[in-house]
Amino acid sequence: MIDNLIYTIAKKNGASNSVAKLIIAQAKFETANFTSNAFKKCKNLFGYKFVGQRKYSDESCIRAPKSEGGVYAKYDNIEKSVLELLSWLKRRNINIQNEFSPVTYAAALKKFRYYGISSESYAKGLQHYLINTSPKMMGFDVSTLIIAGIIFYYLKKR
Secondary structure: OHHHHHHHHHHHOOOOHHHHHHHHHHHHHHOOOOOOHHHHHHOOOOOOEOOOOOOOOOOEEEEOOOOOOOEEEOOOOHHHHHHHHHHHHHHOOOOOOOOOOHHHHHHHHHHOOOOOOOHHHHHHHHHHHHHOOOOOEOOEOHHHHHHHHHHHHHHHHO
16 A cells, blocks of 8 residues: 555656656665654654755654664655655656666665665665565556456456
8 A cells, every 4th residue: 555655656756667666665675664663653754854844844753763863854644755755866866767776776875875874785675675565556466457357358258
């Protein structure tokens, strides 16, 4: 459900298929598969800190761990959190219409100091969640829709 929402928002705002899926993987990686307090309490998918005012957030939420410092930004909904990331990418001229792999996407983020760990570690985190990321159409996996279509076709031929 959250995967579908993120994917739809990213695609609606010009992201390629690979970028939309990588954004889902990024959100899962940043929130430990949507279990972090920053996500649960702040609808913050990407660990954004509150720095006075963000484009899509005008409120602080909970304190970040001491190792990171700061306070997480609070978003009214998931869409605003995704739009914040897309805005960040566009301001840095990262072409979201391009096709990216986890390695090239991680490198693009690292170039602008988006995260502190190594590019290799971040790419591995993205890859881990990308494997388990498959946006569904209307609650159905694409393969389910294909199978249903085949069954419908054969039933109709009878």
